Amino acid sequence: MSRPAEQTPSTDAPLGDGAYPDSKVSHGGATYWLERSSDGAKRLVAVAADESAFSDFTGSTETVDGEVRLVAPVTAENALALRSALPWLTPTRFGLHTSAGFGDRLGLATPGHVRALNAVGGAINPVFAQQSIREMGRCGRTPRNVLDDATWGAFQAGWTKPVGGDADHLEELDDIDATVAAGFVFYTLDPKAHVDPEAEHADPTAVRAKVEALDWASMDTDLESFTKSYVGHRIDLDQEAIELDEESVLRAMAKYGPSMSHAMALYRRLMAKGIDCEVEFAVDETDHPTKPAEHVVVVSELKRLGMEFISFAPRFVGRFEKGVEHIGDIDELRRDFEIHAEIARALGPYKLSLHSGSDKYSVYPLIAEATKGMVHLKTAGTSWAEALRVIAHNDPDLMRDALTLALESFEANRKSYHLSCDPSRIPAQPTDDEVAHLMDVVDSRQVLHVGYGAILEEFGTRMYEVWNDHEDEHYEIIADHFIKHLKPFAPWAS
């Protein structure tokens, strides 16, 4: 990214015990760092020549050797003040630049993500603050919690380049209000509830009936004009052309038409806020792959209706399940990436967004190359899965309890997630050795991956103690895991 952090060299302000040395940064006449006190609580410390530098913060100040020293708790109010004092911590738009989202359900993983980015190098732009409304609900977090935890984590780890902020999978109008109020800059609009899966296999008469029943007036057109503008047309791409025949055009509209109306309602609600932001249109969590002709019709119609978006998340071929490798024919997937990327360049350009992007190591080089780096990688939940390794390693009994609960509550937890695990293959009373490998086996990894809501509600307090007591081990595990995700993108990143 072009915006360099306006960072001046640190002063030699002495760091106290428990300080995070990487966090120390000087800007605007003050030097800031994060400390951890003996009781485990984190606090912001800063020094400046006079008190006016700290007027936005709430905390205690004292004057030592002619310098004013601030000690402030890590509250929401102080996170906001810190974003204002250190402007690179305020989420910003990334445009078409290569970017990656690090969904962090716990609000603890950002320093590990920073380590991975530093190790990989290159120009991948991070979205540390990213969580779907569904996940926030299950984790008992607010949009503001998500943003603030990412702020503290990036600060702690000494990140001084731009950050994004993704209000992920917004489905309802209220979701827009809640996330705008928190300060997100990237809005993922997800109208999946309005995508019609029946249109995939319906016979032509049924497809036509669905299309005729659409609310055309609300889309500022009518069926005849719509048909004329697509049927018989041909979209020339780098390598090939897409012929738009009547059957595929009508099926595209039957399948996605209602979802476009809903997405436009979300979009208009967002635009009415008048904020500086960018938008993703996502239909990844739907049953049937987005065919090339459907991509063309959907994107062209959204543009005609006035939506500007920076990325599009189609439903790609094969299965993108939580926390495991892509399931399906990898050559077919490569082909799918190539054609969707060609369409995105021809009709946009806009980025392709790869959702459920965690743990799919075979896939990253393919999409990085197909898109030539014009891509957003979105992971959600794999940081949580990896954090469980810290629990398994340091408190096997707690991990066994978590597994028991995840198995008991599995039918409720699995709702709205794509999974193929078989809980009956998981040992009910695993040995310590089996506990150590629960996150390596698909069945237990997926059951625990989606069990986060129930597990955190019951065992969250004990687990956070373990993570806080083994902070560095946690960051190392997260960093190792994400280096494998990010590396294939680095050569293409711009």
Ligand SMILES: [Zn+2]
């Ligand atoms: Zn998604």
